Amino acid sequence: MRVTYNWLKDFVEIKIPAKELADKLTMAGLEVVSLEEKAGDFIFEIEITSNRPDWLSVLGVAREVAAITGAKLRVPSFLSARRSGRLNSQANKGSLKIKIENKKDCPLYTARIIKNVKVGPSPDWIRRRLELIGCRSVNNVVDITNYLLYELGEPLHAFDLDKINPEEIIVRRAKPQEKIITIDGEENRLSGEVLVIADKDKTIAAAGVMGGRDTEVSQGTRNILLEAASFDPIVVRRSRQALGKSTESSYRFERGVDSSMVSQASLKAAELIRECCDSEESGFMVSGVSKPKDIKVDLDTAYVSKILGINLAAAKVKHILTRLGFKVKHKSKNILIVGVPSFRQDVRTQVDLVEEVARIFGYELIPSSVPAIKPCVTISERRDLVSAIKNILTGLGANEAITYSLVDRAGLNNLGLKLDFGPIEIMNPLSQEQEILSPTLMLGLGRAVSFNLNQRQEHVAIFEIANIFKGAKEPEEELTLGIALSGAKSFFTGQGLVKDEAGLSNIKGMLEAVFVLLGVAGYEFISQGEERADIYIQKKKIGSMLKLNRQALRSLEIKNRDVFLLEASLDKLFAFARPNKIFTPLPKYPGIARDISFILKEGLSVKDILALLKGKGQPLLREIRVADYYKGSQIPLGYRGLTLACLYSSNERTLTEKEVQPIHDLLCETLTRDFAAKIR
């Protein structure tokens, strides 16, 4: 909304410079986003909040200026309420009938017939003001309706009377298949949502939004019908949405136009048209009610003080509200009866008045205090666990990523994942790139890997913790961990620089670190072929990890690189988390450690071997684990070298070599006999 300094001065005396006024308006809730000096005037661009349609006019802003600065508002005489009553009683001299199909859609419609209009350019003063606030001058009649829209906030529309059937004006919903070409030249197919103005033969305007092209005022126009009306905000909103056109008119109607000023605006327009276009008036027809209900609100001034945290005397509250145009009377010492003016449709309850008092009193004058907070300590375990996981993964060298949860269906399909549920679709996406809610983190992470490989990163290790979405019977979201690795990681060791090519084992190791951190027991990684493994905790599947196949890589535009991805449900995982540790007493007696090194045929499951040996080694074998693993020139093709570390111990005594030897021999024997291992 733009207003100028001089235009405001028509309604209120301003004694402070424009810049100072801008600051004061901002601090009163009319945020001045720019102030420009032009042609001897200042243009204020103000952001008007949606609750204050009354500020969408020069008069409304002037009223605020008066309240802030203490100056008197000069209300033009034609706006007085008495005048309004007189106006309507003089109405309905003329032959035109107004028919409103539903008074809810249009509580008030006025039509004024003005004859012998000379259409031409506007007087300079009108054109200059309109141009300063960014409104293009069309002709004197149209400019006058626009001028009053900006000055009073009352949208008006002028029709060429000779292009409409002058018997009757009908306000009704559009019929199916009905069409109108609006003044922007577009043909609009209408629906029953749209309220229209029509004559007996045709549609002539989309009510409150835009007039029709065929009845617009042009150079040849001689006689006009001037419309000033009040339309239902929701109806105009729906019409505007259906037509896809937002106009200065619809913007104001949607927010609420003061219906008590409709007739005055029409009269003022007629006066200006007579002045500028040499016209004569020949009729004024009104249908509907122009008098809004009287609203009165009781305000307890103690409530004002309680909400704001300041002590305000009733007199001070009354003074502020009166300056804003409220009619205030005392009900008792501290209770005020506040009459709400018709232009303040946003004020209906006590608390609305509290805000008005606070605004004009000045937020900056309200002191600061510190509330006594009674903590309600709830342990948000999930959040703490998520934090802990992020910390451990970054400790392992991965970077946290955040990817969009809205993705394209094609991208998802190209990954070739098997999903339990279809993705959730967005009804009103901005583009195909955001048409579904992602049922996986793998797509976003895969794309982030691709992006970074394109930036010539040698090694990419990223993870994300976010919701994935499933189109089940009810839409579901599941907190999920995703990890992606690609390329070779270089790091220093005591032997110099080492390059470690990423693989599924690296991902597995990272997840195992998370399991250890969270105290998850009984987890298993079960291979599904060479390039995929599923992850289980106590027989329940919580996720999987995989190497992307060629097709997926191609769809991500990744060349000559492997990408490894993991996705695991944290919602499922957290059910098994036992982050609270329980101490196991340390062994009282030292154990005996023995290693077994052997060569084993590829393809035999180490997991199975360990399980079997663990059983055979009882009761003394406390622990058995893979201590070394190697392949290379000293190992025959199709075999791998393994070293198992065995720890024997007892809680009752110190073991002797003699006791351990037979058990250890049994383990070695089992390896050679059952698995054809070659002990080295």
Next chain:
Amino acid sequence: MDINSIKTQIDSEAQGISSAGELEEFRTKYLGRKGILAQLTGTIPSLALEQRSSFGREVNALKDKLLFVIAEKQKTLLPGQKETTFSSFDAGMPGIAQELGHIHPLTRITDEICAIFSRMGFSVVSGPEIETEYNNFTGLNIPLEHPSREAFDTFYLKDYAQMLLRSHTSPVQVRAMKERKPPLAIVVPGRVYRPDAVDASHSFMFYQVEGFLVDKDIKFSDLKGLLEIFAKAVFGNDIKMRFRPHFFPFTEPSAEVDISCIICKGKGCSVCGRKGWLEILGSGMIHPNVFKHVGIDPKKYTGFAFGMGVERIAMLKYGINDIRLFFENDLRFLRQF
């Protein structure tokens, strides 16, 4: 050279090997692509048919022997490693440790904000990203057909009636106030969505932190005091603050909160649009209608609520000029935090 003399040669040469370099030389000499064994294998086709298999076996035995010798040598050499590059400590050379990854800047800022409020006694609560129209709008005193909804343009779900992606974290106010009884001191971090075309300052997905305090006798002055503590904790003690009247359907009175521009210290620069002030959050006293929706008696309780965009705070704090950087996941970006 016959195979037997090669064997003797191997044994004597192996004795003299004392470093990993020498071992590697030894390996290449015999097992390399043009090594002695390769040469021997190369002669096989020129042998008489009956000689071929026995000669082949001998070459294989030789290979096994070599592998064994090398493996043994490796074992003896490994513990020593005297000659490697890092044998003596050079303080100028890189240290040896696992390279650390980095937490995303939005997580950092979210955690920082939540931590400040946690220390003041607030609990951190979260809510779902898929919400009902009621929790996102109606329960927060936002009428469905009102222009105030324009500010909360929303993605709706296709096959689920009246379900949407929350356009702010405020629906968690409705949830938390229904589930718990006052006094309440809660902060809510989370992802939110609005159909905005993506550019340097807009994203259709972003993060907010929401907070609210409900008790008997909570006042507007408390809101001012608490948010001042917060802003100073995030941006430093030197900043100035101002509270401007604004409109939010779920608070009344409502205020937008500005801090003096941290770049130009209030003089006016391109970051603050020459205003000298930066808007950082929206706030206000919880509207009595919101209390009525959740079953809290507005005569008995009052409260305030506030909300802020995490990207906005992160951009100001870290000097980031493009919101898209947060979601591109460029490692060169992420590694800076």
